[in-house]
Amino acid sequence: MKTVIEQKNLFCLPWTQTILGTHLEGKVNFMALDWLTRANYDPPMLGICVSKNNASHAAILDTGEFSVNVPSVEMVEITDYTGLVSGKRVDKSELFEVFYGELKSAPMISDCPITMECKITQTVDLPTNSFFIAEIINIYSEEKYLTDGKPDVKKTTPFLLTMPDNRFWAIGECVGKAWDAGKALRKRLQQEKVE
Numbered sequence: 167m168k169t170v171i172e173q174k175n176l177f178c179l180p181w182t183q184t185i186l187g188t189h190l191e192g193k194v195n196f197m198a199l200d201w202l203t204r205a206n207y208d209p210p211m212l213g214i215c216v217s218k219n220n221a222s223h224a225a226i227l228d229t230g231e232f233s234v235n236v237p238s239v240e241m242v243e244i245t246d247y248t249g250l251v252s253g254k255r256v257d258k259s260e261l262f263e264v265f266y267g268e269l270k271s272a273p274m275i276s277d278c279p280i281t282m283e284c285k286i287t288q289t290v291d292l293p294t295n296s297f298f299i300a301e302i303i304n305i306y307s308e309e310k311y312l313t314d315g316k317p318d319v320k321k322t323t324p325f326l327l328t329m330p331d332n333r334f335w336a337i338g339e340c341v342g343k344a345w346d347a348g349k350a351l352r353k354r355l356q357q358e359k360v361e
């Protein structure tokens with residue numbers, strides 16, 4: 167028997183935890199960010215959702231650029247901190263060592279296994295948030311986080327957020343290979359159709 171969950175917000179899926187990097191009035195700023203999705207294949211684009219109350223929102227509107235940084239499990243505490251205080255009142259510019267790629271206003275966190283610099287292409291104005299669609303200009307990592315030249319989650323150790331219980335989770339066991347796990351079933355069902 168199904169039951170209706172009272173809280174209608176999309177609090178039933180886990181999100182990858184990231185840290186958004188911006189330039190706020192010329193100063194580096196960071197905030198915890200979970201509302202993130204792939205948005206386009208080619209050119210590669212992503213979409214992020216930022217509350218209009220956050221200083222980062224004004225920063226993105228101002229520069230049109232930002233970074234998305236994917237922290238490792240060792241960075242849980244500092245990641246959460248960036249989501250507890252606002253750049254409006256607290257200087258978060260010295261929290262991390264940063265580096266830059268092509269963009270001038272997309273500070274990236276050196277300690278994060280995966281970082282990306284992004285340029286806004288479209289802004290969708292919503293009642294409490296803006297949905298920023300941006301092109302991923304470059305993604306950075308280090309050899310130690312890669313297997314066969316590709317990011318390996320066993321090495322990058324990203325973590326997830328669940329709500330409304332507000333907990334962070336490490337990634338668990340691999341339970342199957344995508345675009346592969348369903349192949350045997352596809353074959354069986356195709357055979358059944360022929361017979």
Ligand SMILES: Cc1cc2nc3c(=O)[nH]c(=O)nc-3n(C[C@H](O)[C@H](O)[C@H](O)COP(=O)(O)O)c2cc1C
Binds near residue numbers: 198217253
């Ligand atoms: C775990 C966590 C995840 C968060 N995810 C988001 C998010 O996806 N979008 C958003 O607008 N705010 C999110 N927040 C809230 C902002 O990080 C928080 O309001 C922050 O203080 C804003 O900083 P700023 O004012 O310097 O931009 C999150 C906070 C935490 C603790």
